[in-house]
Amino acid sequence: QDEQLKTVQEENELQRQKLQEEIVEYKEQSKQHSLTIVALEDRLQEAKQRQKTLEEENAALVAKMEEPRCCARRACAGCVKCLFRMNHALISLRLLREELAAAQSVLLSKEAVITRLTKELAETRARMSDVRGELSEEQKVELERSLSRVKCQERDLNLLREKLSQMSSLVEKKDRALQAAAEELRYTPPVFQQGCVKARFKLSSCRARCSLGTSRVGRFFQEPALDLADLGAKCRGLRHEETIRRQKEGLAELRERIKMLETRRSSALIKKGSEPLVVLTKDLPEKIVQQTGLEKEPAPTSGTELETGKVPGHVPNGGSRGAVGSGMADAMDLGEKMYLDVIGALGRLLKVEELSGMQSLKHLPREEREKAGLQRRKDLELLYNKIRNLQSRLERKEEMLKDYEASVEQLRLNQVSLQRCQEEVSKLEDEAYREAEEKALLKEALERTQLQLSQERRLLRAAKVAKV
Incomplete structure (x- = not known):
C-alpha cells in the first residue's frame, strides 16, 4: 500500500508540474494576445483616419466628376456598341472556322476516296498488264488484227462522212442556183415571157431529175433499220455517185437539145430580133452548170450577137420570110411539145394529177392562151412546191441517217466496252476460281502438316515415357 501511495503521489506531482507549465504558457499567450490587441486597435484608429481622408478626397473627386459624367455615359454606350460588334465578329469568325473545319474534313474524305480509287486503278492496271502478259501469241495477233x-x-467512216458533207454542199449549191434562176425568171420583161417559160420548164425538168435521183436515196429510210452502217455506206457512196452521173447526163442532154433548137431557129430569131431569148435559154443552163461545179464549156453567144448587129441593114425577100415563118412555127411546135412532154413526165413521176394546162396553145384564141398560161404557171408552182417538199424530206432523212449513224457508233462502242467488261469479268472469275483452288490446296497441306506434327509429338511422348 505504501508503494501504491508513493506512486500516486508521484503521479500527482507530475500532473501538478504539467499544470503549472501549462498555466505559465497560457499567461505568456495572454500577454502576447493583449499586445496584439493593442497593436490592432492602433492600426484600426489609423485606418479610420485614413478612411476619413479618403472619403473627403472621394467627395471632392465626385464633385469634380459630376460635370463629365454625360460624356462618360456616351463613351460607355459607344463602348457597348463596339463590344456588340466585336461579339458579332467573333461569332461570325467562329462560324467560319467551323465551316472551314467541315470543308477540310470533306476535303480529307475526298482525298481518301481519290487515293483509294488511284490504288484500285493501279491494281486494275497491274491486273491488265498481267493479263496481257499471260496472253498467248495467237491471242496477241488476234488482238492486233x-x-x-x-x-x-474508223477511216472508212471518216471518208463516208466527208463524202456526205461534200454531197450536202453540192445539193445546197444546186438549191441556191435554182433559186437564183427562178428569181431571174420572175423579173424578166414580158417580151421574153415565152422563152422564160420554156427555160423554166427545162429548169424544172432538170430539177425533177435531180430530185428523182436523190429521192431514190431516201427510199432506203423506209426499210427496216437492220444494218444501219451498210445502209449509210450505200447511201453515201454508190447512190450519190449515181445521182451525180444522172444529173450530168441530164444536163448534157438538155444542152444538146438547146443547141439543136438554136441551130434551127437561128435564121428566124435573127430576123425578128428575138436573140435575147436565145441568149437567155443558152445562158441559163450555163449558170446552173457553173454553180453546181460541173465542168461545161460556155455557149457561144458572141457570134449570134454580132450577127444581130448586122440585121438592121438587111432586108429579106418574100420567100425568105415564108421559110423563116415555117421554121419559127416548127420551132414553137417542137418547144411546146417538149414542154408538154417534160411537164407530163414530171407529173407522172411526182404523182401529180392536178395539171390542167396540158392542152396545146397553137389553135387557141388570145384570151384562152392567157388563161392556159396562168394555169401552166400554177402547175409550175405546184411542181416546184412538190420538189421543195421532197428536197426537205430528203434533208430530214439525211439528218435522221446522221442520228442513226451516231447511235450505231455509240452502240458499237458500248458493245466493245461490254465485251471488254465481260472479258474482264471472266478473267476475274478465273482468278477467283484459281485462288479458291489454291486456298483449298493450302488447307489440305496445313491439315497434313498438323497431322504429322501431332504424330511426331505422340512419338516423342512415347519415347520419353519409355526412357523413364
Missing part, C-alpha cells in the same frame, strides 16, 4: 480492223472502219 481486231485493232487494225477497228482503225480501218
